Each structure stands twice: as C-alpha cells, then as structure tokens.
Amino acid sequence: MEKVRASIITIGDELLIGQVVDTNSAWMAQKLNAMGIWVHRRVAVGDDREAIVSALDEEIASSSIVLLTGGLGPTADDITKPLLAEYFGGRLVQDDRVLAHVQYLFEKVFRRPGPLAERNLRQAEVPDVCTVLFNQIGTAPGMWFEKNGTIIVSMPGVPIEMKGLMENEVLPRLAGLFELPPVAHRTVYTIGAGESIIADRLVAFEASLPSSIKLAYLPHFGTVRLRLTGDDPALVDSYFATLCSLVADITVVTEDISMEAYIGRLFASRGLTLASAESCTGGTIAQQITSVPGSSHYFLGSVVSYSPLVKTSVLDVSASSISASGVVSEPVAVAMVRGVLARIPADYAVATTGYVGPDGGPEAPVGTVWVAVGNRDRVVAKVFHFRYDRALNTQLAALNALNLLRLFVLEN
Numbered sequence: 001m002e003k004v005r006a007s008i009i010t011i012g013d014e015l016l017i018g019q020v021v022d023t024n025s026a027w028m029a030q031k032l033n034a035m036g037i038w039v040h041r042r043v044a045v046g047d048d049r050e051a052i053v054s055a056l057d058e059e060i061a062s063s064s065i066v067l068l069t070g071g072l073g074p075t076a077d078d079i080t081k082p083l084l085a086e087y088f089g090g091r092l093v094q095d096d097r098v099l100a101h102v103q104y105l106f107e108k109v110f111r112r113p114g115p116l117a118e119r120n121l122r123q124a125e126v127p128d129v130c131t132v133l134f135n136q137i138g139t140a141p142g143m144w145f146e147k148n149g150t151i152i153v154s155m156p157g158v159p160i161e162m163k164g165l166m167e168n169e170v171l172p173r174l175a176g177l178f179e180l181p182p183v184a185h186r187t188v189y190t191i192g193a194g195e196s197i198i199a200d201r202l203v204a205f206e207a208s209l210p211s212s213i214k215l216a217y218l219p220h221f222g223t224v225r226l227r228l229t230g231d232d233p234a235l236v237d238s239y240f241a242t243l244c245s246l247v248a249d250i251t252v253v254t255e256d257i258s259m260e261a262y263i264g265r266l267f268a269s270r271g272l273t274l275a276s277a278e279s280c281t282g283g284t285i286a287q288q289i290t291s292v293p294g295s296s297h298y299f300l301g302s303v304v305s306y307s308p309l310v311k312t313s314v315l316d317v318s319a320s321s322i323s324a325s326g327v328v329s330e331p332v333a334v335a336m337v338r339g340v341l342a343r344i345p346a347d348y349a350v351a352t353t354g355y356v357g358p359d360g361g362p363e364a365p366v367g368t369v370w371v372a373v374g375n376r377d378r379v380v381a382k383v384f385h386f387r388y389d390r391a392l393n394t395q396l397a398a399l400n401a402l403n404l405l406r407l408f409v410l411e412n
Contacts (some may be wrong), residue, residue: 003038003181004065005037005064005065006040006063006065006066007038007039007040007059007062007067008025008029008039008043009043009052009055009056009059009066009068009150010024010042010045010069010070010167011046011047011068011069011071011080011156012044012070012071013279016044016045024070024157024162025042027159027162030093032065032380034185035174035180036180036181037065037178038201040059040063043055043059044375047077049079051143052079052355053087055086056068056152058385060147062111065150065153066150066152067155068152071083071157072140072157073140074119074122074123080154081126081203082257088129088130088145090129090130093126093127093128094124095126097132097134098123098124098126098134098135098139101139102124110411123140123321126141129145132144133145134169135156135164135165136168137161138158138161142154142156142165142170142186144170144173151174153170154248179394183231184230184231185228185256186240186243187226187256188240188244188253189223189225189226189232189252189254189256189262190223190225190245190251191222191223191399192221192249193224193250197215199217201246202226202243205246210358212230212235213229213235214228214229214230215227216229221392221395221399222396223252223259223399228240228243229347240254249336252403259399260292262406264295266409267299268296268298271408273298273299273300273345273346273348274298274299274347274350274405275303275349276289276302276340276350277302277303277305277315277337277340277350277351278302278351278352279327279336279351279353280354281350281352281356281397281398281401283304283362283399285350285396285398285401285402288402301346303315303339304341308322311332311336314339315336315339315340315343316339316342317335325363326361326362326363326364327357327361327386328353328354328363329353329363329364329370330370330372332350332353333372334372336353336372337351337374338379341374343366343374347375348374348405348409349374350373350401350402350405351371352369352371352382352397352398354367354369354397355367355369356386356390356393357389357390358390359390365385367385367393368384368385369384369400370382370384371384371404373403373405373408375412378406382404384396384400
C-alpha cells in the first residue's frame with residue numbers, strides 16, 4: 001500500500017523569531033502518524049505573501065495533504081485568508097453560520113459592549129471555493145481546499161482551536177478519504193541510562209530488525225523513550241518483547257506516558273495518597289502531579305517551604321539540623337518528609353531541597369539537590385548533582401524525585 005504523505009506549514013513571524021514556540025506541528029504530526037499518514041515535511045514561514053505562496057507550491061507538488069496553521073486573525077498582519085482566496089481562484093464571501101457564531105461569542109461569551117468592529121465581522125468571510133470547517137471555540141473557521149489531487153486545510157494558529165478542528169473535522173474526513181495502512185507504535189520509557197549507553201546495549205538488537213520496523217531513540221530531560229514502529233502489529237509486538245527484556249533494569253513503563261501519569265496510576269491502583277514538601281523545586285512536583293486528570297483522588301497537598309523559616313516553623317525541621325548540616329542536606333530533606341506527613345495525612349511524601357542555580361551555597365555547589373521519599377515507617381534520601389541551568393535543573397530534580405518515589409513505593 002502506498003504511503004499517504006502530508007506536509008505541515010505553520011505561518012507567523014512570531015514563530016520565526018522564537019517569540020512563540022511551535023507546538024502545533026508536533027501535535028498534528030503525532031495525530032497524523034498515529035492514523036497511518038506520514039508527515040513528509042514541516043515548514044515554518046513568516047507573515048509574508050511570497051513565502052506562503054512558495055511553501056504552498058512546493059508542498060502541494062509533493063504531498064497528498066497540506067495542513068496550514070496561523071494567519072487567520074482579525075489584524076492586518078493576518079494575511080492567510082485573502083491570500084488563499086486568490087491562490088485558489090476565488091473571492092471572499094460572508095458565511096452566515098460563521099457570522100452568527102462570531103456574534104454569539106462577542107455578545108454572549110465575551111460580553112463585549114457596543115457593536116462588533118468591522119475587523120471582527122470580517123472573521124465570517126471565507127473563500128467561496130472552500131469547504132468551511134466550523135470552529136466551535138473561536139471566530140476563525142477552518143477552510144478545506146483541493147488542488148491537483150491534494151487536500152489543503154487552513155486552520156487557526158491558536159492551539160486549542162486547531163486541535164478542535166483537527167479532531168472534529170479534519171481527521172475524520174481524512175480517514176474517510178484515504179485507505180490508510182495500519183501503523184503500530186510500541187514505546188518503552190526508560191530512566192537511568194543515557195542514549196549512547198542504551199544504543200551500545202542494543203547494537204545486536206538493531207541489527208536484527210527487519211526493514212519494516214524502525215527503532216527511534218527519544219531522549220528528554222534525563223529519560224529515553226525507545227519506540228518501535230512498523231506496519232505489522234504482531235511482528236512489532238514480537239520485537240518489542242525482546243526490546244523490553246534488554247532494557248528491563250531501566251524501564252519505568254512500557255507505554256508512552258509521562259512519569260507523573262505513571263505515578264498517578266501507581267497510587268490510584270493501590271489506593272495510596274501522596275503529599276510533597278518542596279524547596280528548590282518551588283511547587284514543580286505538585287504542579288506535575290496535579291496536571292494529571294483524577295489526581296485529586298491521591299494527591300492531598302503540598303508545602304512549598306522555600307525559606308528556612310518555613311522549614312522550621314511549618315515542617316518542624318530543627319534549626320540545629322540546618323546549622324549543623326546546611327539547608328541542602330540529607331537530614332533536612334528527611335525531616336521535610338516527616339514534617340509534611342505530620343501535617344498532611346498522606347501515605348507517602350516526597351521532599352526536595354537544593355541549589356538549582358545560578359548560585360550554589362556554602363555547603364554545596366550549584367546543581368546539588370537532596371531528595372527524600374518515605375512513609376511513616378521509613379524515609380530514604382539521595383543526593384543528585386545536576387549541571388545545567390536553573391530551569392533544567394529544576395525539571396531534572398522533579399523528575400528524579402518522582403522516580404525515587406516510584407522505586408520506594410514499588411519496594412514497599
């Protein structure tokens with residue numbers, strides 16, 4: 001079966017100068033790939049007429065599907081809609097359904113006083129040569145065109161609006177139009193070994209893979225996801241079992257989920273509860289845990305004890321421990337776990353104290369982080385030495401804290 005290829009074009013000067021990070025194309029590529037459509041190319045262009053036309057010409061010539069995002073707003077720099085009308089030989093006309101929706105949003109949802117501005121009314125204009133895709137969330141509709149056997153879809157750059165259009169309109173239509181091959185993805189999530197170390201371990205395994213199965217290394221924040229992809233699910237499963245056996249000692253989970261999602265599943269499945277006491281991570285662990293739907297069933301709360309005063313007054317960390325060992329130390333981290341468990345009736349707790357940067361302290365250099373995890377019977381602690389900037393050190397501290405918690409819970 002011949003592959004169906006797609007191109008993604010993201011439009012906006014803000015993407016080129018780095019003011020806005022392009023998350024749209026990554027999300028779209030994942031969705032397309034999951035249904036058997038292979039992303040051929042991802043292109044970013046500015047709000048420039050010639051650049052957009054050139055990208056369209058090139059991608060239409062090489063792909064069966066071209067998806068565009070951006071440039072559909074009400075301001076003068078949003079040129080995509082009139083450009084597409086001209087490009088496909090049409091003219092802009094008012095769509096009554098879109099107009100009614102725009103009026104509803106401004107009058108009932110946004111509650112803007114006074115009449116609608118002309119620029120807002122123009123959001124209801126669409127090329128008369130397109131199929132209008134209704135945007136339930138925002139004012140800019142999606143637009144579906146066809147040219148030389150290629151489908152071209154233009155969508156807003158606002159991620160939540162683009163995702164709504166993709167899931168409600170674009171992906172179902174594409175699934176009905178193309179005969180798509182099955183695509184099997186299997187992912188194992190590892191921590192504790194770098195990409196190169198794992199690659200050395202898997203040399204013979206990679207050499208044994210048939211040409212129809214690809215192995216991808218996906219490193220991120222101290223973890224490495226290993227993904228097998230192929231068009232024969234049974235064959236992929238067979239090789240995946242071998243892969244898992246080769247990395248069993250560093251495996252977190254044999255699914256493509258986050259550490260916080262795994263922790264949530266672990267606690268929920270065992271009917272356990274969790275609390276956190278954070279210093280250097282400043283609430284990052286609590287934020288990650290609560291980003292998982294249903295986390296209220298197992299996460300009870302957190303104390304962000306950023307200063308020694310809060311450590312001593314709220315968590316009952318002794319001032320003598322801080323004086324003797326330093327605020328970044330094993331005794332303080334252990335005391336933080338015991339202190340938060342005394343305040344919050346959770347089964348387990350995790351605590352962090354460290355120097356994530358840009359400066360270190362008198363007792364430890366920058367990047368030093370103590371993590372403690374435990375329950376009412378036992379607490380263990382481990383020191384980590386990170387070597388990056390403040391933001392990355394914070395993320396790595398949170399990740400390794402959750403991993404230490406994972407191991408502790410599994411042992412108990």
